[in-house]
Amino acid sequence: MAITLYDLAGAESDRRFSPFCWRTRMALAHKGLEVETVPWRFTEKDRLPRPNGGRVPVIVDGGHVVHDSSAIAEYLENRYPDRPSLFVGAAGSALTRFVQNWTETVLQPGVVGFVVLDIHRHIGPQDQTYFRQSREERFRRSLEEVVKDREARLPAFRESLTPLRRTVERQDYLAGSAPAYADYVVFGAFQWARAISDFELLAADDPVAVWRGRMLELFGGLARRSPAYGS
Amino acid sequence: MAITLYDLAGAESDRRFSPFCWRTRMALAHKGLEVETVPWRFTEKDRLPRPNGGRVPVIVDGGHVVHDSSAIAEYLENRYPDRPSLFVGAAGSALTRFVQNWTETVLQPGVVGFVVLDIHRHIGPQDQTYFRQSREERFRRSLEEVVKDREARLPAFRESLTPLRRTVERQDYLAGSAPAYADYVVFGAFQWARAISDFELLAADDPVAVWRGRMLELFGGLARRSPAYGS
Numbered sequence: 001m002a003i004t005l006y007d008l009a010g011a012e013s014d015r016r017f018s019p020f021c022w023r024t025r026m027a028l029a030h031k032g033l034e035v036e037t038v039p040w041r042f043t044e045k046d047r048l049p050r051p052n053g054g055r056v057p058v059i060v061d062g063g064h065v066v067h068d069s070s071a072i073a074e075y076l077e078n079r080y081p082d083r084p085s086l087f088v089g090a091a092g093s094a095l096t097r098f099v100q101n102w103t104e105t106v107l108q109p110g111v112v113g114f115v116v117l118d119i120h121r122h123i124g125p126q127d128q129t130y131f132r133q134s135r136e137e138r139f140r141r142s143l144e145e146v147v148k149d150r151e152a153r154l155p156a157f158r159e160s161l162t163p164l165r166r167t168v169e170r171q172d173y174l175a176g177s178a179p180a181y182a183d184y185v186v187f188g189a190f191q192w193a194r195a196i197s198d199f200e201l202l203a204a205d206d207p208v209a210v211w212r213g214r215m216l217e218l219f220g221g222l223a224r225r226s227p228a229y230g231s
Numbered sequence: 232m233a234i235t236l237y238d239l240a241g242a243e244s245d246r247r248f249s250p251f252c253w254r255t256r257m258a259l260a261h262k263g264l265e266v267e268t269v270p271w272r273f274t275e276k277d278r279l280p281r282p283n284g285g286r287v288p289v290i291v292d293g294g295h296v297v298h299d300s301s302a303i304a305e306y307l308e309n310r311y312p313d314r315p316s317l318f319v320g321a322a323g324s325a326l327t328r329f330v331q332n333w334t335e336t337v338l339q340p341g342v343v344g345f346v347v348l349d350i351h352r353h354i355g356p357q358d359q360t361y362f363r364q365s366r367e368e369r370f371r372r373s374l375e376e377v378v379k380d381r382e383a384r385l386p387a388f389r390e391s392l393t394p395l396r397r398t399v400e401r402q403d404y405l406a407g408s409a410p411a412y413a414d415y416v417v418f419g420a421f422q423w424a425r426a427i428s429d430f431e432l433l434a435a436d437d438p439v440a441v442w443r444g445r446m447l448e449l450f451g452g453l454a455r456r457s458p459a460y461g462s
Contacts (some may be wrong), residue, residue: 033457086240087322088321088322088323089319089320089321089322089323090317090319090407090408091320091321091322091323091326091406091407091411091413092322092323092326093407094317094327094402094404094405094406094407094408095322095323095330095396095405095406095413097324097401097402098326098329098330098333098394098398098405098413099326099329101393101394101395101398102329104392104393104397105393105397106393110414116241134364141268157308157362162332162335162336162337163332163333163337164329164330164332166332166335166336167328167329167332168308171325171328173325174325174326175320175322175325175326176321176324177321177325180322182326182329198440207384218241218363
């Protein structure tokens with residue numbers, strides 16, 4: 001029986017843009033597991049299976065409900081040990097945490113400052129009210145103010161990618177010659193931007209863009225085929 | 232027969248402060264290999280065994296000369312496969328590269344701006360001339376100018392450690408429950424500062440300082456016992 005994934009959707013139900021859901025989507029494909037996704041919106045907290053943290057991803061696998069992308073990755077690794085590993089060993093799992101922490105404290109906070117108004121633009125009306133209010137509280141500014149100097153911030157953002165760039169210009173994937181969960185974590189941030197915004201985060205000849213291109217092709221072009229405004 | 236390590240020294244021959252040599256020193260201890268270190272100064276390029284890149288670390292193991300800390304780590308891993316692994320698997324090795332690239336493009340460029348004048352102060356007179364000239368060319372400023380606003384830069388530096396902090400507050404080491412080469416790479420930068428400068432990079436209650444304390448105790452306090460100006 002396929003695993004069910006509750007997956008954040010935009011105004012169009014097939015526009016899937018959560019960086020955390022993309023981690024899970026890629027992890028499920030890595031494990032070769034069948035999935036049926038359920039489009040879910042920010043304001044549909046009551047529609048999630050329990051337990052949940054009020055957000056997605058949430059998966060249902062047989063009788064098991066698992067929420068939080070990191071918990072889901074660990075669950076899949078333990079539940080399906082004979083499938084390709086997401087972490088490739090204990091040190092792989094521990095070091096993936098460093099990549100994840102870099103993604104969540106450097107990369108994603110950078111990305112949101114470019115795309116947050118485009119997110120607002122491409123979600124349904126009921127979600128727009130919730131999204132604007134919660135994000136403007138977090139930023140203490142209007143969404144328009146957050147993005148208004150984004151062109152000027154682009155060089156510093158690209159500079160902040162140096163550790164990633166230097167890694168993927170010397171090896172095909174963060175995890176080496178084949179991708180693993182660390183790649184999916186970082187990729188989630190780029191797929192988030194690509195799905196919801198036409199703002200070009202990367203120069204075409206950036207080794208990070210070349211790596212992203214490899215990621216888009218994985219699993220039969222799973223991420224490439226998903227609706228996107230970006231290239 | 233013990234491995235010989237050419238190790239950067241200050242004015243006092245037992246003050247060892249190269250971040251790259253510390254990676255190798257810790258890696259040798261991790262492998263349980265005996266080492267004899269040879270104090271070496273910046274201006275003694277002719278004293279290094281060949282081949283070399285004009286810098287340390289260089290090791291001599293039987294008839295083999297290996298230079299460059301990354302090449303040495305790979306050499307040790309391949310030459311001594313039955314000893315504890317430095318990388319713990321292929322993904323561990325690949326992900327260690329990301330940690331190393333972060334260390335070399337974020338952490339070490341941050342650290343040098345605090346300690347570069349202290350390095351100059353604590354190396355021999357013949358090295359001082361070389362060091363000042365080469366570093367002032369690199370920075371395009373005098374060493375005094377580089378460090379003069381270091382107190383003001385400290386909050387941003389500590390903020391830049393967020394991915395590291397978040398990782399080591401949730402697990403004992405970057406590599407998980409036991410240290411591995413990724414830990415030695417990051418630790419080298421802190422040991423560099425500690426050996427050569429009394430400038431306090433970390434607040435005492437910073438989880439990074441707690442992790443550093445664990446690193447100092449490894450291998451019978453190998454790093455703790457080494458001459459240092461810092462705590």
